[in-house]
Amino acid sequence: QKEVEQDPGPLSVPEGAIVSLNCTYSNSAFQYFMWYRQYSRKGPELLMYTYSSGNKEDGRFTAQVDKSSKYISLFIRDSQPSDSATYLCAMRRSYNTDKLIFGTGTRLQVFP
């Protein structure tokens, strides 16, 4: 069993839709949670960085962490064609390591 599970998609939605992307994890030691966006053949771009359970909002993006269920989500409101990319969740165990454990990524396509 992988430490981090993420539905690979692809997920295809119309412009303006609300998108929900999810990851589950098995290791309760994970404390820090990130979402990255990766365009084709580019490096991952950090979207959201959260610690502990709860919600964090930044513009059209909301990250949600539920540690009791070992489940994290990223919501994208008013999705745009420019949001079409692969979305990677990533997690880190503690403060004294930079090692990130990534999901496989979910491909998102937003069509006009």
Place this chain on the structure above:
Amino acid sequence: DAGVTQSPTHLIKTRGQHVTLRCSPISGHKSVSWYQQVLGQGPQFIFQYYEKEERGRGNFPDRFSARQFPNYSSELNVNALLLGDSALYLCASSLGQGITEAFFGQGTRLTVV
């Protein structure tokens, strides 16, 4: 401000050869990590260096090695290349050990033929 820069952007090597990939972190960042991303998968952790010392190593063979220089830039070396080493190699930098976000460069796409 410049982000994380990696060189070269693309590289084609023959099986058995050696390759060196380079990374310059964001100014002020002292921690550099290397990841391998195979097509269709998430990045896999290879190494982390902080203040020129190795602080973490992933499940990769000894053919992979790295180092960090006094200016915090870093090199990843891969010996005896295999076809399976073909991937996007990513460098990430952060201010310090696990206390802040990690920012990635654009990667080096290595093709082994």
